[in-house]
Structures are given as C-alpha cells and as structure tokens.
Amino acid sequence: MSDAHREALLRAALEMAGRGIPVFPLWPGTKIAVWHRPDRCPRTGACVEGHVTPEDLATLDPDRIRWRWGDRPWNVGVFPGPAGRIVVDCDQPKTGTGPDGWDQLQTLAVERGGPLPDTWTVTTPSGGRHLWFRVPPGCRLRGTVKHIAPHVDTRCWGTYALAPGCVFEGGAYELFDDASEAEFPGWLIQANVEHASTAISGSGDKPVKAPDAFAAAAVRGETDRVRREPKGQRNKVLSTAAYALGQLVGAHVLDEHLARTELQAAVAAWNTPESRVKDHGVIETSLAAGARNPRRITGKAA
Incomplete structure (x- = not known):
C-alpha cells in the first residue's frame, strides 16, 4: 500500500481522536487489533500487573498516533x-434476502414510538451503516450482538468500531452523513439493556440475570460510595465495596459479571485511566475474596 494510503489512515486516526474518541491500530486490511489475546498474555510490559485490553490502551494523544501510524x-x-458514545451497527442479512438492520431499526422505532434522529453515520463495505450517538451522562452501556434486532448490533463499552477510511479487499468504511451526533434515544437505551447478555456474546453465553430489589439496592449503594470517594481512600473503599458485593455473589443472589461491570463503571467515573489496571485488579481480588466468604441471607433483610 502507498504512502498516500498510510497518510490517509493517519488522518482518519487523528480526526477520530480529535472528536474525543480513543483509537488503537488494527492490522492493515482487517478488523483485528494489533494486540494479544488474554490467554496468550505474556504478563510483561503494559500487562505486567495483569492483562490489559486495546480499550485500556487506546489513545487520544496526537503524538502517539503520528508515531504509531508512521x-x-x-x-x-x-x-x-x-x-x-455508542454505535448502532445495522448489518445486511447473510442470505441477501429479507429486511436488513436499517429496516429493522426503523420498524422498531415505529413500534416503540421513536424517533430515530439523524446522526453522524458511516457506511460499511458490506452495505450496512454505523449510526453514532452520544450516550446520556451517567449511562453506561455494554456492546450487544443481535439483541436489539437480528441484524442490529451495538458497539459501546467492551467493543470497538472502525473509523471511516478503513480499507478492506471488499471496500471501505466511508462517511455517509456528517450530521452532529444525536443523543442516544431513550427507547433505544431501553432496547439495548432489556435482558441484555454479556458483551460480544457467543452462542453459548447465557443472559445475565437481573438482580432482585435487595441485591440491586446493594449494588447501587456500594457503587455510589465508590463514585463519590475523593482521592486518598479510593483503594480501600473500592476493596471493601467489591468484597461486599462478592459476598452476595457467593450467596448466589448477585451475578458476578454484573457486579464486576458495575464496579468498573463506578471506577470509570474517577476518570483516572492511569490507575485502571490496578483498580480492576482490586475489583477482581476483592470480589473473589468476598465470594469465598458468602453472606448469610435471611429473608433478604440481613
């Protein structure tokens, strides 16, 4: 590929970072991140304290981007x-027949009362489209697969999308609508989370069980405490909160994935990416410790 193509992808990376969206390199002509899988983690370098993901390492720094794409x-x-942000990925049916993701999304908007606002949109090589939205403050959403509709996925926490300008043998991602990013509609937030399964679900994944009122109140209380904690005692507060929720996991009244995700969301509110790996390690260790000492639940009032 030519220097002109490399320069075009560098500009694409800088433009996305300029919009406040972190970027990470993918192998040329693919959707595969230039990074190792968790099961092949060398536990060295950036992973010396535990496996980190491309989401952890993605950057907005223009100097790093120029160096990496150089x-x-x-x-x-x-x-x-x-x-x-969240991206709604409207795909084409594999068989080439029937409604595509865009048609299914419009139908869902009518059924739920919409509206489906115009927003920044990118087309994909397969003929699909990516609709970019701003997530309302205080809302944290995971990516979903075929949850909203059979040909509609979402890309948010735990997943990534591709920038316009990315090239494959079959075509390229191209800017389709340069409208301002609209706020993610409430009806789509509801559709994205109702009975949602874990991010990047596989065929063997099971839906995360929604907590009952007792467990939900415990999650809210512990995570609110973590969010409000100022610098100085955060490690201790995070550890005790994760331990307490781990005890409920061990008592089989709270799903472990849900507890972990909510604690990670609370930590994200601190806006301290430099300590994210350490904070996530505290969550893992304390959740496991609490689960080994399950809380005795008597009438859900204990």
Whole structure:
C-alpha cells in the first residue's frame, strides 16, 4: 500500500481522536487489533500487573498516533464507550434476502414510538451503516450482538468500531452523513439493556440475570460510595465495596459479571485511566475474596 494510503489512515486516526474518541491500530486490511489475546498474555510490559485490553490502551494523544501510524497503513479501531458514545451497527442479512438492520431499526422505532434522529453515520463495505450517538451522562452501556434486532448490533463499552477510511479487499468504511451526533434515544437505551447478555456474546453465553430489589439496592449503594470517594481512600473503599458485593455473589443472589461491570463503571467515573489496571485488579481480588466468604441471607433483610 502507498504512502498516500498510510497518510490517509493517519488522518482518519487523528480526526477520530480529535472528536474525543480513543483509537488503537488494527492490522492493515482487517478488523483485528494489533494486540494479544488474554490467554496468550505474556504478563510483561503494559500487562505486567495483569492483562490489559486495546480499550485500556487506546489513545487520544496526537503524538502517539503520528508515531504509531508512521510505519504502516494500520486500520483504525475506535472505542465508543470511553468517549461517551455508542454505535448502532445495522448489518445486511447473510442470505441477501429479507429486511436488513436499517429496516429493522426503523420498524422498531415505529413500534416503540421513536424517533430515530439523524446522526453522524458511516457506511460499511458490506452495505450496512454505523449510526453514532452520544450516550446520556451517567449511562453506561455494554456492546450487544443481535439483541436489539437480528441484524442490529451495538458497539459501546467492551467493543470497538472502525473509523471511516478503513480499507478492506471488499471496500471501505466511508462517511455517509456528517450530521452532529444525536443523543442516544431513550427507547433505544431501553432496547439495548432489556435482558441484555454479556458483551460480544457467543452462542453459548447465557443472559445475565437481573438482580432482585435487595441485591440491586446493594449494588447501587456500594457503587455510589465508590463514585463519590475523593482521592486518598479510593483503594480501600473500592476493596471493601467489591468484597461486599462478592459476598452476595457467593450467596448466589448477585451475578458476578454484573457486579464486576458495575464496579468498573463506578471506577470509570474517577476518570483516572492511569490507575485502571490496578483498580480492576482490586475489583477482581476483592470480589473473589468476598465470594469465598458468602453472606448469610435471611429473608433478604440481613
């Protein structure tokens, strides 16, 4: 590929970072991040304290971007979650027949009362489209797969999308509508979270069980305490909160994935990415410790 192509992808990365959306390199001509899988983590370098993900390492720093995209025409992975965005991915049916994701999304908007606002939109090589929205403050959403509709996925926390300008053998991602990013509609927030399964679900994944009122109140109380804690005692407060929720996990009244996700969301409110790996390690250790000492639940009032 030519220097002109590499320069075009560098500009794409800088433009997305300029919009406040962290970027990470993907192998040229692919959707694969230039990083190792968790099961092959060397536990060295950035992973010395535990495996980190491209989402953890994605950057807004223009100097780092110029350096990274200076040697190859890397495709550009973009991370909506940390940027307060969500991408609705409307795909084409594999069989080539029947309604596509865009049609299904419009039908759902009519059924739920809509509206489906105009927003910044990117087309995909397969003929689909990515609709970019701003997530309302205080709302943290995970990516979903075929949850909203059979041909509609979402990209948010735990997932990534691709920037316009990324190239594949079959075509490229291209800017379709340069409208301002609209706020994610309430009816779509509801559709995205109702009975949602874990991010990047596989065929064997099971839906996360919604907590009952007792467990939900415990999650709200502990995570609110974490969010409000000023610098100085955060490690201790995070540890005790994770331990307490771990005890409920061990008592089988709270789903472990839900507890972990909510604690990570509370930590994200601190806006301290430099300590994210350590904070996530505290969550894992304390959740596990609490689960080994399950809380005795008597009438859900204990």
